[in-house]
Amino acid sequence: MGTFTKSIFLMLLLAGIFRNSNAQNSVVSGVVLDTAGLPLPGAVVRIKSATDSVGSSADNDGKFTFTKVKYKAFTLSASFIGYDTFTKQYVISKGNTLHITDIKLKPSSNTLDAVTISGTPPIKVTEDTVSFNAKAFPVRDGDAVDEVLKKLPGIKVDKDGNVTSQGTPVTKIRVNGKDFFGTDVATAIKNLPAEIIKNLQFIDDYGDQAKLTGIKSGEPEKILNLTIEEDKKKGYFARASAGLGNADRYNTNIRGNSLKGERQISFNGTAANANMRGGGGDGITTRNDVGLNYKNEFNTKISADAAYNFNNNKNNTISSTYTQNFLQDANQNAITRLEDARGNAKSDSYNHWFGGNFEYKIDTMNYLKISPNFSYNKNNDDNTSASLITQDTLSTRRESNSLNTANNINLRTNVFYNHKFAKKGRNFTTWGNINYSSGESYRQALNQYINQYTNATDSLLQNQLNNQDNRNFYLNVGASYMEPLWRKTFLEFNYSWNRSATNNTKDTYDVNGGNQVFNPNLSNIYDYQFITNKAGVNYRYIGEKLNYTLGLSAQPALLRGQNLSTGVQTVNRTFNFIPSGRFSYKFSNQQSLDVNYWGRNNQPGFLQLQPITDNSNLQNVVTGNPNLKPEFINSINAHYKQADWSAGKVFIANFSYQRTNNKIVTTKDRVPGTVNQLTSYINTDGFYTLQGDYDISKPFSADRKFTLGYSGSGRMNNNISFTDGSRIKAKNLSWRQELEFRVDLKDIVNFEIETSYSQNLTNYSTDTFADRQSNRFEYGIEGRNYFFKDLTLGYDFSKQINTGFDNGSVRNPTLLRLYSEYRFMKDNMAAIRIEGFDLLDQNSGISRDVFDNVIVDRQVNRLGRYFMLSLIYRVRKFGS
Template identity: 20%
Template sequence: MNKSIVLIFLFFFLTGSILAQNKSVKIIGKIIESTYKLPIEYATIALIDKTSNEAISGTITAADGTFNIKTDNHNIYLEISFMGYTSLTLNNLDFTKNKIDLKTIVLNEDIQSLNEVLVRAETSRTEFKLDKRVFNVGKDLSSTGASAMEILNNVPSVNVNIEGEISLRGSQGVQILINGKPSVLASAENNALGSITADMIEKIEVITNPSAKYDAEGTSGIINIVLKKSEKKGLNGSATLNVGDPKSNSFGLSLNKRTEKFNLFSQIGIGIRRFPDYLESINQDLTNNTTIKSEGESIFDEKFSNFLLGADYHLNERNIFTLTGSYAFEVEDRNSETYFIQLDDSNTLTDSWRRDEITEAKNPKIRYELQYKKDFKRHKDQNLLFSALGSSFRKDESSEFQNRTITGTSDDFQQRTRTDYTLADYTFKLDYTHPFLEKYTIETGSQYVINDVSNDFAVSDLINSVWVNNPDFTNIFDFDQRVLGIYTTVAYEGDIWGLKLGLRLEDTNLETLLETTNERNTNNYTNLFPSAHTSYKINDNFSLQAGYSRRIRRPGLRELNPFSNIRNNFSITTGNPDLLPEYTNSYELTSIHKIGKASLNFSLYNRYTVDVVERIATFENNISTRRPENVGTNSTTGFEMNGKYAPTNWFSLTGDFNINFFNRKGEFEGTSFDFKGERWTTQLTSKFKLPSDIDLEISGDYRSKFITVQNEVGENIFADIGIRKKILKGKTILNLSVRDLFASRIDKTTTNQPDFFLFSSRQRGRFITFGISYSFGKGEAMEFSGQRRR
């Protein structure tokens, strides 16, 4: 309680200084290009101070070319720019009214200096909206050769551990969306998010308190990955080539053809890469004082190819059809060699053996989507959007394990496994937006999501030269989930303050079936999810935001499936078909400051979660088994601060600091799990513009240790570095990135219980990647390159 009071006092102390300004004026308009009169998306509108000639604020145009910006400073002029077009300056603005409508503004193509457009107000890496934060990906030099997972790891408030588990402000209850919709590409069940290469990503939206418009899934919020889709007229494209150590070689090609009626876009990628793992574990029986230790190395090789093809058809000015499809195919090979030793109660070696693994897998992925958007003449923001999305994933995997005795009397033995995994997702979504009375907007819509998964897993033991099926580890597990959602939001957005209220109803029908034993579980429930968001602008330099939402996290296949693999048969993770969903009430208060050449943002937040899912470890015969259980409640109160400081045009500093205090209460099988703890993370990135058109970026991350119901997760500190060199007027870009520069990122987990002790450690090591990107037509060279990392 005392810590919460300190945080609240700190928040209001930092946000207490408010200065009066001139009356706020809204400036609106629409930017189009001169040839086909098409709207220009992402054109920059900079507000320049007439006295200092420095940019004091700015914005970018939406997909329809429109922009909307507010200012209290009347001593300004506008500068409008976009790559490949002549910049336009607008002086003598009329500030006598509350709104300045610049109507339609036409930009002319600049053939002579296509890649030398002056952008006075660079698009901010972080943009704050009423209910979300937007991070523009291309600003990070260290993204060269990075995957979508690694890009997420550079986003403030987001953490991706070495297992690929994503957390937001310390909670793993995150819903990952692609272009605002669920997708197999974002599924955590098969690490499919790695199929998204860095050059495909436009921006990442972090929504810690989503409105009722969004799927209620994800107790800590939503991360929406927005993919690029170029609409430059004519034939445009760019190609990337990457080489790296460990082996990380890939080639990517992006093409776009824009005409008056059609926009065709495609992406192709092929490559091969290697991911080493260094693993250690300790299982100690504190009752008998026996110990099993393991140490080994695993090499994961992957060959991949992916192809994406899509088209927009502009039926007329107000009706657009979009059809996209993608196919990816991966071939995986994993070889591992792990050494085990067993010690008795006097710490004397009694047995030792080596366990080898050879695994092969093939993974085809298909994704397709049909989208229809209708704009209405009545208002530029009135629209109807329908989308139908389908995706499928399949894994055909086989593994062979062999134990070879080094010392002791144990016999050699062999095992093998087979996995046939299929996943099919379908999402149907209808959204309607209706503005009225100039400052009010109603949004309503529905969504129906179908998830069908089947996991056919078999284990066989070699007995007397005959492979015998092991029924204890063999099963066919089916997962069938249907979720229907209906929502309505009402919003008021004035010049000074805004308010958005929403309510969402979701009906869930879940059925699981264990075919081998005919065990069927059903769970049907209907919930209401309210949301509320408000913002208040004091002046151009200071504003406040507040939000509330109720969320749900439904257990997935991996948590429900009661069987698991046998990669390490002394450390087993299994599922729980009786698991219930988590529910969270989330509150947040944020202040946004602009102080000279710095921007700072402070947030206080609280999350209260019931039926919290925790993995509980049990121990028997030196074997640890972790199984998810619903264990009590969790209240988390936190403070977050992030900002950017750019004192000169050649240097900028961005940082993020997040600390939270949690209070866990719960009981499981007669054991109390009440405890309190804290964790904090910080990230600092510095960028330098050097001579000869060279950019340098250095970033450092620190994640503190923290405790869970049974575990202590170790601290982590690591650094990344990136260098970029533009040549040929920006048409070609050379990138060099080093991730985990000092090879210091090691994930360690310790479990210290009265009758057993567990320890595990995993390290990936340093990754170095060099990439070259070339653009042709009116395309832009990619400032990062396409790769992924598991």
């Protein structure tokens, strides 16, 4: 073979090898989970062949991707601190892609001294998540998710179905990571049966960008994510109930779910004028609700979820309010303004809401998410009230009747896009948020004032009509670029631009007989814009135990207002350097601490800015201040979590401090010779809030038959107000301690004994005002006893003892609810229930609020004693 021929042969051979090599380049991806099904971010993944090895780390969702695998057969290993290493051999048998889903790491047996971990742990804590294994908290067959939530340490479910985690409200429910019934948490937790749930994960959600980049800033949203058992992802279940009671009470509900893999359709409908949960909420409410939820993964790239909710609520609330307003004249003399009011408010509201998410995983490098949202609200209110205000030797009685109608439309769309580069850790993110809202309101108010002086009496009749039209357009766009520096460090550059523009038209008419006379002094057209530019840089370090982010941003802000009726324009400019930081340390797989700091602007509200007077209540005439500056809020918080996986013992503590510069506070100036006051707003410093809470839960056996819980919270506010030019500080301290003991004996009894003590104290910077204090002691028991397998006796008893409230109508209510339920038919498909609500007829809502130098004690009516007979029917089928 000649030299030329050998050269040609060698070239062809190399080309063939090169071609075959390229042909064998494959993509291997997967997800690393623990045995509870939770992702393990940062897990080290390696794939090895006989001659080569390549490694990577899992992202925040536990996912990993290798894009240039040159061999069909390989060994994969996954490791994470505190877990046994996973090792398994794989073969790419078809095509050039392989997605691996069976990587589950077991906790190491030597993580704790003298403790052997077996099975799935009941409770697990990670940096942003507290996860509960649903099987460790068994409930009665046929129960919904809300009954599981009641058993979880640190979790509260009130009588209206609102859920809080360590005192923070849960604002959204997700199922397998997808939104479920939007923000209607109460409907969501009643819609899903407990038996299909695998894990309940309480997540601090910092948004889509944080999930992809790990850069977390600002205050997270508390979200409950429910994962479904694999064998329950195919089937259906439905529940219908109908109840009739005395006093014309009724309650009907139907809800159903259909599941087929990742496709899920859910429906909920309610028509009721009674509360099946026992009478939470102010006033007496008649409601009609319809909800529909849909989610699906159409293929490996496209998924979507959507929800629609409609509700019509009619409410009648009768209230008694006692308000103490502590004032001070120019000579530092104390003046107390007391208001004793009674109100009867009737409302009729219609609300439509639609929202969803569309996710498109374009390829392994590109991700797009679009989230549209629409809402429409219509409200009609009819309010009558009477109040008596006394101050010094003066008094004024006010009789009021008002009719209000309002319509509001809100349209919002969020777009989020992320691109990952070939170099690991390098990515680019951009987003845009558009929000448009429009509202119209009509209000007619008739007020009669009877003024009592030392030796004289006079009266005034005021009849006023207000039409208001409000438009708001909000636009936010931004981008972020992340560059890896070394193996564990990253640098992120970000920029965002925000613009909020509001236009408000207010027309006021004085009504005299049948004539409407336009009042130009109380009418105007006002525009204002709030614009910020924010540019910053973040440095992030990711270690096996230590994870931190340090950042600095610069933000100029412009607040501009134009009174189009007078041509007057005001402009306020501010500039802030905003440091930010996040520190997270993982002591072990069961113990972590994270500390966060961030700063943000808060723009004034429209009514605070509008330079026009609202004298619809002559006892409190309000005028906006167009020269207000935006507030700047500095926040720091810390979260400590500790869990003993083997025993289920949990200790969680939270702390936060917030200080506001240029805080917008009220100013009040008395009108000489009357009880009337003029209210406006100014900026001031010195406002701060300090709060903390903790929760300890300890079971006394592995099966959690007996559990003791101890929790507490405290909050201190330093409020600032101005009265007749005098600056007054009011420190308000409130705290609460609670002890719970829970018993769960399968098919015998589930009950919880709860007792708590709380206190509310207020003291002032001037000695002319006396300190104020109120106390509340509560105790009760809630549970169910089971007899003969199919008979249940339920009870809910609570007692309040209140002291220190100044409202003479406040009582110490004792509430008692009893019910009995009998299940029958095959698989307990049907049940009949008889219930008695508020058997002692003492249900009332009692509260105290402290605002600056004002203390408000309030009591409202709530749903009283009634009885109801209900029929319940369930169907369900899972599997093939």
